[in-house]
Amino acid sequence: MEKGVPIRSLARGIAVLQAVNRGGSLSMMEIARASSVPYPTACRIVQTLLFEGLIEQEPVRKRYRPTGLVQTLAHGFQGHAGIVQTARPHIVELTRRVMWPISLSTHVGSNMVIRDSTHSLTTLTFNDYYPGYSIPILECASGLVYLAHMPADEREGILASLKRLPDRIPIHTMRMIEEESLLDDVRQQGFATRGNNHFTRNPGKTSSIAVPIFEHGRVAGALTLAFFSSAIRMNEAVKQFAESLRNTGLAITTELGPSAAAAE
Missing domain, CATH: 3.30.450.40 (GAF domain)
Known part of the structure; x- marks a missing residue:
């Protein structure tokens, strides 16, 4: 792969996680729209993030929200x-x-x-x-x-x-x-x-x-x-x-x- 070219699937996964983290509670359609990721791809990414424990589905409603595990992504960051x-x-x-x-x-x-x-x-x-x-x-x-x-x-x-x-x-x-x-x-x-x-x-x-x-x-x-x-x-x-x-x-x-x- 050419040096510096982003991995499309990884970029889309990050976009979906950022969209859920920004929105706090989103439906699948809202996730796809907010992340600019095609709906079928967004669905697969959401299933992966559910499996990894970074997001969770709300009880009763088909909406998704971040879990406390997303905070582990900030470990080591010194801030400003x-x-x-x-x-x-x-x-x-x-x-x-x-x-x-x-x-x-x-x-x-x-x-x-x-x-x-x-x-x-x-x-x-x-x-x-x-x-x-x-x-x-x-x-x-x-x-x-x-x-x-x-x-x-x-x-x-x-x-x-x-x-x-x-x-x-x-x-x-x-x-x-x-x-x-x-x-x-x-x-x-x-x-x-x-x-x-x-x-x-x-x-x-x-x-x-x-x-x-x-x-x-x-x-x-x-x-x-x-x-x-x-x-x-x-x-x-x-x-x-x-x-x-x-x-x-x-x-x-x-x-x-x-x-x-x-x-x-």
């Missing part, structure tokens, strides 16, 4: 404690002022993973999002802003890997990145937006704005402000919140390292 500790008071204060929840996420593989959030501190949210919740990097504002500010060679490596799994990527977003200078626009304006987010516990109900966080001159993560799609139009949300979000990101960047100026 320094970024979380630095960012926490800033995102709490920003939520106090704007009322909408803020999340801190970092890049892992082809996903952005939430490390901390303030969803539990406001009523303006549908769900809490705890550390470990992952979203495909091309499907979220935090992923776009992260891609825009990472080194070009690393970005090209990620995009090349994603293109090897065409059923797992949004073709329109990839085309905008390659042909329409989407990431150049994100760098120029200093933030990224995403309307009607699909990979949430309430698909389509929220939209978001994200800004980068830097550590010693390199992008280290992203801050995302989420709001109800039905409550505020994106252009109005940008007017109201983008500057405050950027200022919060800059304050965190300044505390993380003395080379913040290199990130500008």
Whole structure:
């Protein structure tokens, strides 16, 4: 097998497990849809995950949920404690002022993973999002802003890997990145937006704005402000919140390292 080419069956198995872990409780059809895996394949993968004890079927209902065994997949992971500790008071204060929840996420593989959030501190949210919740990097504002500010060679490596799994990527977003200078626009304006987010516990109900966080001159993560799609139009949300979000990101960047100026 060519070096660097992903094993399709393994990639699909991971996608199914991530979908169940994100959803908490999903039907088989919902699993197939959320993971972008064909229904017959998703059924076989679910049976394997049941056998391995990573998921279980709910009593009475034909729905599936993760078991405590999924936590073993995180053993050895050291996390981003320094970024979380630095960012926490800033995102709490920003939520106090704007009322909408803020999340801190970092890049892992082809996903952005939430490390901390303030969803539990406001009523303006549908769900809490705890550390470990992952979203495909091309499907979220935090992923776009992260891609825009990472080194070009690393970005090209990620995009090349994603293109090897065409059923797992949004073709329109990839085309905008390659042909329409989407990431150049994100760098120029200093933030990224995403309307009607699909990979949430309430698909389509929220939209978001994200800004980068830097550590010693390199992008280290992203801050995302989420709001109800039905409550505020994106252009109005940008007017109201983008500057405050950027200022919060800059304050965190300044505390993380003395080379913040290199990130500008």
